[in-house]
Amino acid sequence: MPRPVKCRKVCHFPxxxxxxxxxxxxxxxxxxxxxxxxxxxxxxxxKGYSQEQCAESMQIARTTVQxxxxxxxxxxxxxxxxGHPLRIEGGDFRIxxxxxxxxxxxxxxxxxxxxxxxxxxxEDIMRIAVTYENGQIxxxxxxxxxxxxxxxxxxxxxxxxxxxxxxxxxxxxxxxxNALNADVLICGGIGGGAQTALAAAGIKLFGGVxxxxxxxxxxxxxxxxxxxPDMKCSHHEHNHGEEHTCGxxxxxxxxxx
Numbered sequence: 001m002p003r004p005v006k007c008r009k010v011c012h013f014p015x016x017x018x019x020x021x022x023x024x025x026x027x028x029x030x031x032x033x034x035x036x037x038x039x040x041x042x043x044x045x046x047k048g049y050s051q052e053q054c055a056e057s058m059q060i061a062r063t064t065v066q067x068x069x070x071x072x073x074x075x076x077x078x079x080x081x082x083g084h085p086l087r088i089e090g091g092d093f094r095i096x097x098x099x100x101x102x103x104x105x106x107x108x109x110x111x112x113x114x115x116x117x118x119x120x121x122x123e124d125i126m127r128i129a130v131t132y133e134n135g136q137i138x139x140x141x142x143x144x145x146x147x148x149x150x151x152x153x154x155x156x157x158x159x160x161x162x163x164x165x166x167x168x169x170x171x172x173x174x175x176x177x178n179a180l181n182a183d184v185l186i187c188g189g190i191g192g193g194a195q196t197a198l199a200a201a202g203i204k205l206f207g208g209v210x211x212x213x214x215x216x217x218x219x220x221x222x223x224x225x226x227x228x229p230d231m232k233c234s235h236h237e238h239n240h241g242e243e244h245t246c247g248x249x250x251x252x253x254x255x256x257x
Contacts, residue, residue: 008036008068009059010093012175013197019079019086031084034091035200037072040065095201097178126152128220129182129203130213132162137213139188141173149180150217157217174198186216186225 013035036058043054044065051069055062079086131138132148144165151159165176174197177185185198186206198205208228209216219225 006060006064006092008039008064008091008093009057009096010035010039011042011057011096012172013095013193013200014038014088015172015193017088017193017196021083021085023083024085026083028082028084030087031075031079032090033072033075033086033088034093035088036091036093037068037075038088039093040069041072041076044069089196093200095175095178095197097175097181124153125158126184127180127182128152128184128186128217129163129177129180130185130217131187132213135213137186137188137209137211137216139210141185141187141190141194141207144173144187147177147180147182148213149182152217152221155221157221174201174203177201177203184220186213186220186227 018030039058040054043049043057044051049057051062051065054069055065058065076086078084128150129147130150131141131144132146133144138144138146146165147163149161149163150157163176163180165173174194177198178201182203184204184206186209188208188210190205190207195205195207206220206225206227206229208230209225216225
C-alpha cells in the first residue's frame with residue numbers, strides 16, 4: 001500500500017489562477033499546475049529560498065520539494081514553449097493559518113494578524129467575518145481594507161471587532177480570514193479565485209449582500225439573510241477556478257491540521 005501523501009503548507013492561495021496565450025485560436029488543452037507546485041515556484045524562484053528553507057516553510061522533506069519543483073518547472077516550460085493555457089488548481093495542500101512557529105521563516109503577515117487579534121474562540125462559537133467600510137458591507141472582496149468579525153454564541157453576538165487587512169490581495173485575504181479563524185464570510189461581489197481560496201480554507205461564503213453590516217449579521221443569525229449564492233465580480237468572469245476546490249483533489253482544509 002502506498003504511503004499517504006503529506007499535506008503541504010501553502011502561505012496563501014494564488015491571486016491569479018489562469019493564464020492564456022494572447023493568440024488562443026488553437027484552443028489547446030490547459031496545463032494544470034497544482035497549488036503546492038505553484039508554492040515551490042513562488043518560494044524558490046520568486047522569494048529566493050533554498051530548498052531547505054522551502055521544505056521548512058511547506059513542512060515537507062527537502063527531497064519532496066525537489067520533486068515537486070521539477071514537475072512544476074516542466075509544466076511551466078511546456079505551457080510557455082508550446083503555447084498551452086496554464087491553470088492553477090488542486091493538489092495536496094492546506095492554507096497556512098498563521099499559527100505555525102516556522103511560518104514563512106518569521107515574516108508571515110498572517111502570524112502577525114493571528115497574534116494581534118488573538119481572540120480565543122470557544123467550541124460553541126461561530127465567527128462571522130464581513131467586508132466592512134463605515135458600517136456598511138464593502139462590495140468588492142478583493143479590495144476590502146477591513147473586516148468586521150462577530151463571535152456568535154447561542155444566537156447572540158458576544159464579541160465584535162474591526163480588523164485591518166493590511167492591503168492584502170484576493171488570495172491573501174482568504175488567508176487573513178483563516179488566521180482569524182473565521183467560519184463564515186458575508187460580502188458583496190467576489191471573484192471565482194477568491195471563492196476557491198475560501199473553499200480551500202473551509203470558510204462558508206454568503207455573497208451578494210449589501211447594506212448595514214450589523215443588520216446583515218443579525219439576519220444571518222435569524223436565517224433571513226438575503227444573499228446570492230452565484231454572486232461573482234464581473235471582471236472575474238473568465239476565471240474558472242471556482243469549480244475546483246482543493247478538497248476535491250487532495251487534503252483540503254479538513255484533514256491536515
